[in-house]
Structure formats: structure tokens, C-alpha cells
Amino acid sequence: MTEPKRLLLGILLATGAGWSLLVWMPLTKLGPAGPGGAPFGRAAVGGRIYAANGCASCHTQVVRPANLGSDIARGWGARRTTPPEYREEHIVPLGVLRLGPDLANVGERRTDVRWYYRLLYDPRTIFPGSLMPSYRYLYARVPLLGTPLPDALPLAGRAALAPGFQVVPRPEARALVAYLLSLQRVPPAEADQSQ
Numbered sequence: 026m027t028e029p030k031r032l033l034l035g036i037l038l039a040t041g042a043g044w045s046l047l048v049w050m051p052l053t054k055l056g057p058a059g060p061g062g063a064p065f066g067r068a069a070v071g072g073r074i075y076a077a078n079g080c081a082s083c084h085t086q087v088v089r090p091a092n093l094g095s096d097i098a099r100g101w102g103a104r105r106t107t108p109p110e111y112r113e114e115h116i117v118p119l120g121v122l123r124l125g126p127d128l129a130n131v132g133e134r135r136t137d138v139r140w141y142y143r144l145l146y147d148p149r150t151i152f153p154g155s156l157m158p159s160y161r162y163l164y165a166r167v168p169l170l171g172t173p174l175p176d177a178l179p180l181a182g183r184a185a186l187a188p189g190f191q192v193v194p195r196p197e198a199r200a201l202v203a204y205l206l207s208l209q210r211v212p213p214a215e216a217d218q219s220q
């Protein structure tokens with residue numbers, strides 16, 4: 026083989042190997058689109074609020090395989106999460122630390138909108154002594170004129186308000202809760218699939 030041909034072959038092999046390692050192999054791992062798809066509309070706005078408030082500093086969105094931890098046994102997902110479940114998402118808040126539970130499927134196990142509103146307003150009304158900060162700035166305190174607004178929070182005990190006031194979620198809290206409800210990365214119907 027002549028020098029230029031050998032050089033050409035070398036270049037082809039080097040680019041080919043790089044391409045298959047960095048492009049082709051990851052693409053084959055992606056597979057078809059995930060079950061839920063990327064959040065859209067209000068839930069997508071909520072995803073940005075989730076990121077901006079640093080929720081990912083305490084919560085992951087990754088269900089580990091059964092042989093690498095107790096995530097599945099804890100009910101955080103019927104199987105491990107795989108790359109298709111994050112496809113087309115602008116922000117993928119995988120998280121690095123778990124001070125709180127994994128949220129990859131929280132929308133599937135917690136379905137009560139009011140429960141989320143209470144949690145974000147004051148986590149300790151639900152989990153006494155919780156480490157989770159309260160996100161009261163996502164709510165508005167407005168005067169109570171006659172009957173409370175339909176989505177006013179039922180606050181009592183440590184979160185009770187001065188008489189004549191009520192607390193309602195701001196659009197940011199609504200979007201964040203829509204996002205949390207949309208988090209159903211591994212639907213239970215898939216439980217029979219490989220873990």
C-alpha cells in the first residue's frame with residue numbers, strides 16, 4: 026500500500042471509530058421515544074421552576090436497577106429508568122444527591138394536587154421535622170372576603186394564618202405541581218419488563 030493510501034485508511038479508521046463510539050452507539054441505546062414524552066405546556070414551565078429552585082440538589086429522577094439499590098423495592102418505579110424516558114427534555118434534572126425520595130415517578134404515586142400545594146408551602150405540616158425547605162414565595166397571601174377561594178390552602182397548626190387572610194398558589198406553584206404530576210417516567214403497566 027502506498028503512503029497516501031495508508032494515511033487515508035488511517036484517517037477513515039480513526040474517524041469511523043470515533044463516530045461509532047460517540048454517535049452511533051449512544052443512538053442505538055436511545056431506542057424509541059419514552060412512554061410519557063417530554064413535559065409540555067404548564068408542566069414544561071414547571072420543569073424550569075423545579076430547576077430554578079434547586080429541587081434537584083436533594084431529589085434525583087433516576088430509578089436504579091434492582092441489583093444496584095432498593096429503588097424498585099421502595100416503590101420509586103416498576104423498573105429502572107432508561108435513556109428514552111428523558112428524550113426531548115430541555116432540562117434533565119437527574120440530580121446528584123438524595124436527601125429526599127426519588128421523584129422520577131412521583132406523579133404516579135402522589136396524585137392529590139392539594140397535597141403538593143401543602144407540601145411546597147410547608148413540608149413540616151406533612152413530614153414533621155422535614156429537611157425540605159418551604160417555598161412560600163410560590164404562594165400569595167390575600168385577604169379573605171367572605172368564603173375562601175376554591176384553591177385556598179387549609180392551613181392549621183404551625184402554618185395557621187392571621188384571621189382575615191388566605192393563601193393561594195401563584196402560577197409558579199401551579200406550574201411546578203403540574204410538572205410533578207407529569208413525572209411518571211415508568212408507568213406501573215410496564216412492571217413486567219426487564220429491571
Ligand code: HEC
Nearest residue numbers: 078079080082083124125126131152154155156157158160
Ligand atoms: C434540602 C433538601 C430538599 C430540597 C431542596 C427539596 N426537597 Fe423535597 N423532600 C426532601 C425530603 C427530605 C423529603 C422527604 C420528606 C421528609 O421526610 O422530610 C422530600 C419530599 C418531597 C416530596 C414527596 C416525595 C414522596 O415520595 O413522598 C416531593 C414531591 C418533593 N419533596 C418535592 C420537592 C420539590 C418540587 C422541591 C423544589 C421546589 C424540593 N422537593 C426541594 C428534601 C428536599
